[in-house]
Amino acid sequence: xxxxxxxxxxxxxxxxxxxxxxxxxxxxxxxxxxxxxxxxxxxxxxxxxxxxxxxxxxxxxxxxxxxxx
Amino acid sequence: xxxxxxxxxxxxxxxxxxxxxxxxxxxxxxxxxxxxxxxxxxxxxxxxxxxxxxxxxxxxxxxxxxxxxxxxxxxxxxxxxxxxxxxxxxxxxxxxxxxxxxxxxxxxxxxxxxxxxxxxxxxxxxxxxxxxxxxxxxxxxxxxxxxxxxxxxxxxxxxxxxxxxxxxxxxxxxxxxxxxxxxxxxxxxxxxxxxxxxxxxxxxxxxxxxxxxxxxxxxxxxxxxxxxxxxxxxxxxxxxxxxxxxxxxxxxxxxxxxxxxxxxxxxxxxxxxxxxxxxxxxxxxxxxxxxxxxxxxxxxxxxxxxxxxxxxxxxxxxxxxxxxxxxxxxxxx
Numbered sequence: 001x002x003x004x005x006x007x008x009x010x011x012x013x014x015x016x017x018x019x020x021x022x023x024x025x026x027x028x029x030x031x032x033x034x035x036x037x038x039x040x041x042x043x044x045x046x047x048x049x050x051x052x053x054x055x056x057x058x059x060x061x062x063x064x065x066x067x068x069x
Numbered sequence: 070x071x072x073x074x075x076x077x078x079x080x081x082x083x084x085x086x087x088x089x090x091x092x093x094x095x096x097x098x099x100x101x102x103x104x105x106x107x108x109x110x111x112x113x114x115x116x117x118x119x120x121x122x123x124x125x126x127x128x129x130x131x132x133x134x135x136x137x138x139x140x141x142x143x144x145x146x147x148x149x150x151x152x153x154x155x156x157x158x159x160x161x162x163x164x165x166x167x168x169x170x171x172x173x174x175x176x177x178x179x180x181x182x183x184x185x186x187x188x189x190x191x192x193x194x195x196x197x198x199x200x201x202x203x204x205x206x207x208x209x210x211x212x213x214x215x216x217x218x219x220x221x222x223x224x225x226x227x228x229x230x231x232x233x234x235x236x237x238x239x240x241x242x243x244x245x246x247x248x249x250x251x252x253x254x255x256x257x258x259x260x261x262x263x264x265x266x267x268x269x270x271x272x273x274x275x276x277x278x279x280x281x282x283x284x285x286x287x288x289x290x291x292x293x294x295x296x297x298x299x300x301x302x303x304x305x306x307x308x309x310x311x312x313x314x315x316x317x318x319x320x321x322x323x324x325x326x327x328x329x330x331x332x333x334x335x336x337x338x339x340x341x342x343x344x345x346x347x348x349x350x351x352x353x354x355x356x357x358x359x360x361x362x363x364x365x366x367x368x369x370x371x372x373x374x375x376x377x378x379x380x381x382x383x384x385x386x387x388x389x390x391x392x393x394x395x396x397x398x399x400x401x402x
Contacts, residue, residue, distance in 0.1 A: 042141070043203065045140065046177065046185070047187065048185045055376045057292055058377070061328075069085070
């Protein structure tokens with residue numbers, strides 16, 4: 001099998017067709033094999049924090065906006 | 070102009086993607102849309118990458134829809150790209166128009182959110198309190214993350230916006246209105262006046278099918294505590310409903326299933342602050358204005374019945390509300 005010419009990085013940004021933004025970085029070594037791959041979540045909204053103290057009966061109208069897909 | 074198409078992009082901030090699903094909810098009418106428009110960027114529905122958006126020339130895209138709150142450095146980058154590359158930029162959905170539910174983050178800050186999310190929640194095991202880093206080097210591999218901002222913003226607080234299409238998510242009957250707008254643009258090159266809100270100019274109450282009897286109320290009831298009369302105004306039954314302070318055009322979907330309005334369409338053009346307008350409306354229906362004998366303590370007692378006024382009156386509009394400045398000045402930075 002043909003070997004890759006040196007280390008390489010493959011970035012997939014963003015990952016598509018999902019809710020919740022993410023990207024993937026894949027690092028290839030000299031031989032063209034995967035040295036390491038990183039799945040990264042690129043955002044955070046903080047529902048866990050800003051829902052605190054709000055009436056429980058309102059939660060079914062707030063938390064559906066975590067994911068609308 | 071037969072066969073000529075516009076270039077249409079859909080870009081995002083911090084979003085649940087319900088706005089993208091709402092576009093897909095056009096169902097067969099989406100065929101009318103794609104007859105008029107080439108989709109040149111839409112991450113949820115098709116396989117585009119950020120560099121695809123970056124490579125467009127200035128104003129090469131005709132119409133861009135943006136949904137989601139501006140929450141990170143990357144969201145700012147996407148917003149600026151959409152503005153630069155598009156002839157018309159539409160804030161699509163409540164997050165983009167007003168900050169939306171993710172904009173409730175403005176009651177707190179990044180540090181507090183990290184503490185709760187990565188340390189305090191019951192399901193979290195994180196003894197070293199590891200939190201997202203904008204730069205990280207791991208085994209010689211350099212990684213970067215966008216920076217989470219302290220504050221959530223509406224699109225127009227970051228870039229110039231041409232049109233607004235509110236709703237959480239926008240009603241399909243409002244999204245359909247984009248089709249004749251695009252048709253007219255292809256035919257004449259004209260777009261609606263800048264600042265147009267693609268929705269009703271009236272309040273939700275003007276469209277509401279429930280009957281108002283102009284009755285005063287003496288208490289506020291939490292919605293799960295009563296079974297409302299299905300024919301009568303919810304507010305007049307003591308249930309907080311944001312109809313008087315909210316723009317119509319949504320098709321009264323929540324009201325139709327006897328759920329009180331929570332204001333996702335934002336205020337009408339005449340209302341500068343949705344929450345302030347709503348507090349005024351409640352004061353009048355509670356008789357606070359007319360009852361001269363009501364002591365301050367009694368007024369306070371009535372107002373105390375409102376659980377979570379901020380999260381109720383500014384559910385979708387906190388980042389654009391005047392009260393937002395108080396939070397920012399109090400040092401959530």
